[in-house]
Every structure is written in structure tokens, then in C-alpha cells.
Amino acid sequence: MIYGLTYLGVIHTLISLVAVYAALRSFVRDKRIVPDSALGKLYIWSTVLTCVTGFGIFQHGGFGKPHMLGIMTLLVLGAAWLADRGKFGVRSAAVSTVGYTLTVFFHMIPAVTETTTRLPYGDPWLTSHEAPELKAITGLLFVVFLVGVRLQLRRLKKGAAGGEGLLRA
16 A cells, blocks of 8 residues: 555556646646547546546445546546537537536546545545535635636637637637
8 A cells, every 4th residue: 555545546546647637738728628639638538547447446435425426527528528529519519618627627526535635644634535624625626617617618609709610729
């Protein structure tokens, strides 16, 4: 074990860090996750691998909230993938954008939870996954998600009004 993580947990964490890095770079560069870009593909596939590796981790008992979050993430990725193929008609670009951004929010929940309850090692900032502070942080992250999505949708709408393609950055 490394910092209380199994070897699978370490691999899972490293893959998730790649996904978060790719998402943040995409947001800075493109203002959203562009699925056809190299960063977008890196984000999508590392997110899928994060979910798959997470299904083998049972540190807190059996099947639980983190596993449900992995399933929800894969379902949202699937919807975004369908949107990328135009399956939602004129709303496809919006569904894709919101979907990928929602999966980033999903990444942040375990990232904050695991970081605050494991670090610093031996004397973590929070002692429980149920700490009220975590609920407050998650609420703040949700507000950031909502603001970000609103800005992304406004940008898509402006792009459509200006005659730009909705699925290109």
C-alpha cells in the first residue's frame, strides 16, 4: 500500500490525474472539451479508464457511492458521444458540451473527497467522507459547474449566431 492506496488505487489515481489535467488544459485552451482534439480524446479515454479501474476498488466496503458515480459518468459520456454524432438534433452541441463538463464535475467529487481525507498523510484535513465541509465544497464545485456551463452555452449560442460551426472550438 502507498499512502493507504492499493496498487490498483494508485493506478486509478494516476489515470484520473491525467483526465483532470486534460480537462483543465481543454478549458483553458478551448473553453470546453473538444472531443475530436487530442486533449479531448485523452480526457475521454482517461475518464473511461478511471471509471473502469474504480470498479475494482472496494476500500470502503462493497459496491457504493463511488461505483455509482462511475456508472453515472460512463452514462453521461455515452450521451455526450451520441451528441457528438448529432443524435440530439440542434441541441447536440449543447448536450455534448454540458455532458463532458458534467463528467469533470464528477471527477472533482472524489478528487476533493480523497485528497481532504488522506492528506496530509497521517493527519488529514478532514477525518470523514461524510464531513459537512465536504458537502460545502461539493456545493461550491456545483456552483462553479453551473457558471461554467452557462458561459459555455452562451459561447455556443454566440458561435451559432455568428455562423460558426457549433462543434468546433
